[in-house]
Amino acid sequence: MATEEIKELPKSWAMIGGDGPQSYTQNSSYQKGVVDASKEMVTEGIKDKLDFKSLAFDSSNDTFRIADFGCSVGPNTFFAVENIIKAVEHKHHAQFNNSPPLAFQVFFNDLPTNDFNALFKTLHSNRKYFAAGLPGTFYGRLLPKSTLHFAYSSYCLQWLSKVPKEVVDSKSPAWNKGSIQCDGLKKEVTKAYSAQFQIDMNTFLNARAQEIVGGGLMVIIMAGLPDGIIMSQAGVGMYYELLGSCLADMAKLGEISEEKVDSFNLPLYYSSSTEIEEIIKVNGNFSIEIMDSLSHQIWQTSKESNIEVSVSGGRAVFQGLLEEHFASEAAEKIFEHFAKKLADNFSIFDGAAYEHIDHFILLKRHFN
Amino acid sequence: MATEEIKELPKSWAMIGGDGPQSYTQNSSYQKGVVDASKEMVTEGIKDKLDFKSLAFDSSNDTFRIADFGCSVGPNTFFAVENIIKAVEHKHHAQFNNSPPLAFQVFFNDLPTNDFNALFKTLHSNRKYFAAGLPGTFYGRLLPKSTLHFAYSSYCLQWLSKVPKEVVDSKSPAWNKGSIQCDGLKKEVTKAYSAQFQIDMNTFLNARAQEIVGGGLMVIIMAGLPDGIIMSQAGVGMYYELLGSCLADMAKLGEISEEKVDSFNLPLYYSSSTEIEEIIKVNGNFSIEIMDSLSHQIWQTSKESNIEVSVSGGRAVFQGLLEEHFASEAAEKIFEHFAKKLADNFSIFDGAAYEHIDHFILLKRHFN
Numbered sequence: 001m002a003t004e005e006i007k008e009l010p011k012s013w014a015m016i017g018g019d020g021p022q023s024y025t026q027n028s029s030y031q032k033g034v035v036d037a038s039k040e041m042v043t044e045g046i047k048d049k050l051d052f053k054s055l056a057f058d059s060s061n062d063t064f065r066i067a068d069f070g071c072s073v074g075p076n077t078f079f080a081v082e083n084i085i086k087a088v089e090h091k092h093h094a095q096f097n098n099s100p101p102l103a104f105q106v107f108f109n110d111l112p113t114n115d116f117n118a119l120f121k122t123l124h125s126n127r128k129y130f131a132a133g134l135p136g137t138f139y140g141r142l143l144p145k146s147t148l149h150f151a152y153s154s155y156c157l158q159w160l161s162k163v164p165k166e167v168v169d170s171k172s173p174a175w176n177k178g179s180i181q182c183d184g185l186k187k188e189v190t191k192a193y194s195a196q197f198q199i200d201m202n203t204f205l206n207a208r209a210q211e212i213v214g215g216g217l218m219v220i221i222m223a224g225l226p227d228g229i230i231m232s233q234a235g236v237g238m239y240y241e242l243l244g245s246c247l248a249d250m251a252k253l254g255e256i257s258e259e260k261v262d263s264f265n266l267p268l269y270y271s272s273s274t275e276i277e278e279i280i281k282v283n284g285n286f287s288i289e290i291m292d293s294l295s296h297q298i299w300q301t302s303k304e305s306n307i308e309v310s311v312s313g314g315r316a317v318f319q320g321l322l323e324e325h326f327a328s329e330a331a332e333k334i335f336e337h338f339a340k341k342l343a344d345n346f347s348i349f350d351g352a353a354y355e356h357i358d359h360f361i362l363l364k365r366h367f368n
Numbered sequence: 369m370a371t372e373e374i375k376e377l378p379k380s381w382a383m384i385g386g387d388g389p390q391s392y393t394q395n396s397s398y399q400k401g402v403v404d405a406s407k408e409m410v411t412e413g414i415k416d417k418l419d420f421k422s423l424a425f426d427s428s429n430d431t432f433r434i435a436d437f438g439c440s441v442g443p444n445t446f447f448a449v450e451n452i453i454k455a456v457e458h459k460h461h462a463q464f465n466n467s468p469p470l471a472f473q474v475f476f477n478d479l480p481t482n483d484f485n486a487l488f489k490t491l492h493s494n495r496k497y498f499a500a501g502l503p504g505t506f507y508g509r510l511l512p513k514s515t516l517h518f519a520y521s522s523y524c525l526q527w528l529s530k531v532p533k534e535v536v537d538s539k540s541p542a543w544n545k546g547s548i549q550c551d552g553l554k555k556e557v558t559k560a561y562s563a564q565f566q567i568d569m570n571t572f573l574n575a576r577a578q579e580i581v582g583g584g585l586m587v588i589i590m591a592g593l594p595d596g597i598i599m600s601q602a603g604v605g606m607y608y609e610l611l612g613s614c615l616a617d618m619a620k621l622g623e624i625s626e627e628k629v630d631s632f633n634l635p636l637y638y639s640s641s642t643e644i645e646e647i648i649k650v651n652g653n654f655s656i657e658i659m660d661s662l663s664h665q666i667w668q669t670s671k672e673s674n675i676e677v678s679v680s681g682g683r684a685v686f687q688g689l690l691e692e693h694f695a696s697e698a699a700e701k702i703f704e705h706f707a708k709k710l711a712d713n714f715s716i717f718d719g720a721a722y723e724h725i726d727h728f729i730l731l732k733r734h735f736n
Contacts, residue, residue, distance in 0.1 A: 112489050116485055117484055117485050130510060131502075132475065132502050143498055
């Protein structure tokens with residue numbers, strides 16, 4: 001039996017569902033920006049690197065299978081998938097001019113706590129593919145052996161499977177008191193986060209290696225840092241630091257306990273391209289075909305809309321996490337305070353906001 | 369491109385989600401009874417009729433694919449699927465003593481408005497199969513060509529894709545004024561319902577014929593009537609008639625309009641085995657391997673618990689339908705009145721309650 005035991009991440013990791021004003025659907029314009037920027041790169045990557053002549057493609061079955069690992073609730077996943085299908089159709093037509101068109105099956109993966117109901121209700125009725133939902137953590141097996149031709153994961157793999165336990169352990173040298181993130185200022189903390197990232201990436205790569213056919217492609221887009229830059233120097237790190245300082249403020253006001261604040265860290269790790277490259281090479285299941293960085297405008301034009309976008313974007317992503325740790329009412333107060341503090345301190349981002357990057361990685365599965 | 373345009377049924381067809389006191393999960397003991405009664409028949413059917421030696425099974429891929437069409441929210445679907453897997457494993461082991469074990473992939477299908485979130489959250493973490501959700505009407509294609517080895521549909525195909533329009537058209541000879549169901553008393557009404565059932569069954573069989581490999585099996589369990597019995601003679605028909613009389617009562621009280629009552633009919637058709645047999649034979653894609661009837665105790669022991677089960681069971685299944693047609697508040701009043709009327713009239717079921725049956729049909733996909 002090929003299925004491994006399936007570990008689930010805590011509920012709080014999933015984005016806010018539905019399509020209300022605080023939902024991920026309405027507050028993922030930054031992530032949509034990533035999709036747009038990478039769209040052309042995906043199209044070019046498929047054109048250059050997908051080879052139907054060497055792909056382990058079952059000629060008796062004309063179905064090309066795609067999976068989006070960490071799809072959330074749309075609509076970004078639909079844009080990404082449609083773009084992939086278009087590029088694959090083009091390449092197939094270019095290589096086999098007269099063969100019948102491909103059929104497509106798309107697996108939408110996210111945690112079982114993701115709002116699949118919202119996702120399914122917004123599937124386009126005139127879509128050109130068979131759609132399936134795939135509930136479960138991508139840090140584990142989700143599909144049968146050698147059944148996938150194209151894997152895609154956008155803006156998810158910077159999320160660790162868990163916060164490394166040392167960083168919230170007051171007895172550990174890696175205790176991260178006074179910070180809610182891997183800010184890069186304390187060697188032991190960075191080491192603990194980096195070790196967890198290595199474990200998680202390896203688990204992910206091993207699971208996908210089982211699922212993807214020889215010659216199949218995988219596109220990974222994930223948040224990262226340029227080589228030599230640490231989180232506390234990057235705009236996004238300052239943003240998390242400001243959120244952390246709000247927790248400290250709330251503790252001083254007695255709204256939440258200091259202990260609770262000390263035990264809260266973000267399960268996020270922004271890696272460098274050197275670090276990822278090393279992990280992929282050591283893993284050994286995939287060749288790196290393209291490794292690039294995307295950098296793009298995070299902030300909108302006016303300061304007011306920037307602040308609004310920053311707060312609502314943060315809320316859509318982090319609300320579940322904060323509610324689980326501090327309870328709903330406290331989370332609400334934290335966001336209110338955060339909005340005010342962000343407005344008062346927005347100038348800190350002026351020079352730094354562009355300093356984090358998104359890795360764009362295109363891998364090809366080795367033939368066994 | 370093999371995907372046909374996907375028609376969706378109205379929202380109201382789906383069962384009540386979640387696991388609250390009015391949910392389908394908590395009120396599907398009747399359906400669970402069907403699963404239990406058919407469990408042994410499925411096991412025996414797989415043992416006798418599944419033949420791995422003639423099954424179009426890709427030896428390079430060890431994955432056996434199962435789909436439950438109309439799975440609702442569990443837990444019945446999980447029991448059914450686990451039973452199928454156990455029987456398939458036994459048969460595989462019996463035919464290929466020393467071969468490596470099969471992997472299983474299970475597709476859970478229901479309408480996009482089904483509560484997939486609830487379904488996914490209750491998937492067993494130690495399950496022995498890869499799980500996927502398949503949103504969409506089963507009166508249409510859902511999976512790629514020739515990828516399914518075992519299809520299952522329990523207690524769903526008596527639901528039509530729509531109410532035949534003639535029966536709610538005051539200008540048609542098939543206008544079903546004074547009844548909310550195909551009670552079998554008016555020839556034109558029966559003809560309209562029967563024609564819709566034929567169309568729907570054919571659409572279902574044609575879609576599954578594309579998806580199921582040669583030699584693959586399909587188990588259909590559905591509500592029906594013994595040959596020669598009409599709905600108004602069966603306990604279940606009397607139950608719907610009583611529900612219909614509640615609508616008439618509410619109209620007299622001015623709570624809902626008479627017009628609204630006249631335009632309401634249940635999209636349900638209870639067929640005879642002769643009728644189904646004919647449809648399957650004319651369709652021509654499957655051979656009938658087993659055709660049997662299940663009859664089992666519907667009502668619990670005491671009258672009080674019977675009434676409770678009847679009302680809450682009806683609510684779980686029909687609430688969406690009534691709310692869509694009459695608005696929530698009216699639907700609530702209808703159920704309150706129904707509970708009272710059922711208690712006052714429960715003796716009408718004494719002789720008739722056992723007269724409807726469930727068809728158990730095991731089909732095998734022809735080799736092309």
